[in-house]
Amino acid sequence: MKILNCLLLCMAVFFSACAQKKENNLPPTATTKKNAMEWNKLTPEEERVIVNKGTEYPGTGTLLNNKESGTYICKRCNTPLYKSDSKFDSHCGWPSFDDEIKGAVKRIPDPDGSRTEIVCANCDAHLGHVFLGEEFTRKNTRHCVNSISMLFVPDKKP
Numbered sequence: 521m522k523i524l525n526c527l528l529l530c531m532a533v534f535f536s537a538c539a540q541k542k543e544n545n546l547p548p549t550a551t552t553k554k555n556a557m558e559w560n561k562l563t564p565e566e567e568r569v570i571v572n573k574g575t576e577y578p579g580t581g582t583l584l585n586n587k588e589s590g591t592y593i594c595k596r597c598n599t600p601l602y603k604s605d606s607k608f609d610s611h612c613g614w615p616s617f618d619d620e621i622k623g624a625v626k627r628i629p630d631p632d633g634s635r636t637e638i639v640c641a642n643c644d645a646h647l648g649h650v651f652l653g654e655e656f657t658r659k660n661t662r663h664c665v666n667s668i669s670m671l672f673v674p675d676k677k678p
């Protein structure tokens with residue numbers, strides 16, 4: 521019986537090691553979507569933007585000029601939102617993307633119809649607004665996103 525227990529334990533360790541190895545590209549905190557009980561704790565400034573739908577001051581975001589390749593994930597629930605290859609320079613003062621990771625971003629038209637808000641599809645964190653028809657890129661779409669609403673996870677260097 522003892523041997524069997526030991527064997528089971530060894531197998532469990534082995535399999536969890538495998539699972540970890542597979543997702544090594546991202547830090548452990550960034551691998552899974554988090555449910556409401558596990559959301560990341562926000563600073564008051566993060567809360568102002570993410571919860572109360574505020575806007576960070578243009579040109580000040582830490583991810584504005586980030587050109588590294590990687591994934592932009594939700595600051596609150598770690599859901600991957602944007603890939604770096606959809607990021608472009610719009611000179612609007614906020615990080616801009618012309619496409620989201622499929623299904624990761626929800627669009628909510630403002631009540632007065634003037635703009636369309638974008639939120640994390642998993643936790644409803646406020647990200648920014650989406651604008652169409654500006655012809656910045658071939659996709660003709662600009663997700664104007666607050667840096668503070670996201671975390672950047674660089675791709676693993678080969």
Ligand SMILES: [Zn+2]
Binds near residue numbers: 640644
């Ligand atoms: Zn989220």
